Amino acid sequence: NAGVTQTPKFQVLKTGQSMTLQCAQDMNHEYMSWYRQDPGMGLRLIHYSVGAGITDQGEVPNGYNVSRSTTEDFPLRLLSAAPSQTSVYFCASSYRGGGNAGELFFGEGSRLTVL
Amino acid sequence: AQSVAQPEDQVNVAEGNPLTVKCTYSVSGNPYLFWYVQYPNRGLQFLLKYITGDNLVKGSYGFEAEFNKSQTSFHLKKPSALVSDSALYFCAVRDGSSNTGKLIFGQGTTLQVKP
Numbered sequence: 001n002a003g004v005t006q007t008p009k010f011q012v013l014k015t016g017q018s019m020t021l022q023c024a025q026d027m028n029h030e031y032m033s034w035y036r037q038d039p040g041m042g043l044r045l046i047h048y049s050v051g052a053g054i055t056d057q058g059e060v061p062n063g064y065n066v067s068r069s070t071t072e073d074f075p076l077r078l079l080s081a082a083p084s085q086t087s088v089y090f091c092a093s094s095y096r097g098g099g100n101a102g103e104l105f106f107g108e109g110s111r112l113t114v115l
Numbered sequence: 116a117q118s119v120a121q122p123e124d125q126v127n128v129a130e131g132n133p134l135t136v137k138c139t140y141s142v143s144g145n146p147y148l149f150w151y152v153q154y155p156n157r158g159l160q161f162l163l164k165y166i167t168g169d170n171l172v173k174g175s176y177g178f179e180a181e182f183n184k185s186q187t188s189f190h191l192k193k194p195s196a197l198v199s200d201s202a203l204y205f206c207a208v209r210d211g212s213s214n215t216g217k218l219i220f221g222q223g224t225t226l227q228v229k230p
Binding site: 033035037040041042043044048049058059072090092102103104105106107108 | 121124147149150156157158159161164179207209210217218219220221222223
């Protein structure tokens with residue numbers, strides 16, 4: 001099993017450019033989420049999804065869009081990049097319910113720099 | 116709203132000594148509590164969780180954590196630290212009455228174990 005796969009691992013953008021961070025999981029997890037990690041801030045939840053066709057906002061959703069057309073994929077879109085979006089982004093997935101819910105499996109991260 | 120506080124940015128301990136990394140939480144429903152570890156340039160890895168039952172839970176790599184409902188705390192412990200335990204540790208909470216699986220993380224605590 002590949003687990004959670006994120007691409008790209010590194011990206012440099014100019015202010016105003018758009019891009020999509022890809023996330024795919026092969027564990028048939030219902031729950032998928034995107035976090036950003038900034039020094040001293042820990043991980044902050046951007047958006048999450050509890051199943052195909054269902055998404056919701058987390059703590060810091062502004063400037064980001066998501067969609068969930070399949071169970072496996074959960075892309076994160078930056079429509080107009082800003083320097084404040086320079087960060088390391090993590091995709092994570094888990095089973096939705098029961099005792100296993102919350103045991104997140106993380107991707108290796110995508111480091112984004114916006115100039 | 117859920118929240119997690121890790122009051123120490125860094126914990127220093129000598130190899131072979133016991134270690135404690137502190138975590139307090141706030142959640143409206145029953146708390147589901149988690150610890151994750153992050154090694155440099157990697158994604159987070161699940162260590163252990165408390166859902167219900169015994170207040171002392173055991174996890175990977177010899178770590179354990181004690182749930183204290185009255186103090187709303189979930190401190191991570193290990194009887195004898197190893198240099199290889201040096202990493203960034205995150206506490207996280209989920210509202211057990213919610214079925215979204217949404218996890219909120221603390222700011223993280225850097226554990227430094229010196230030989």
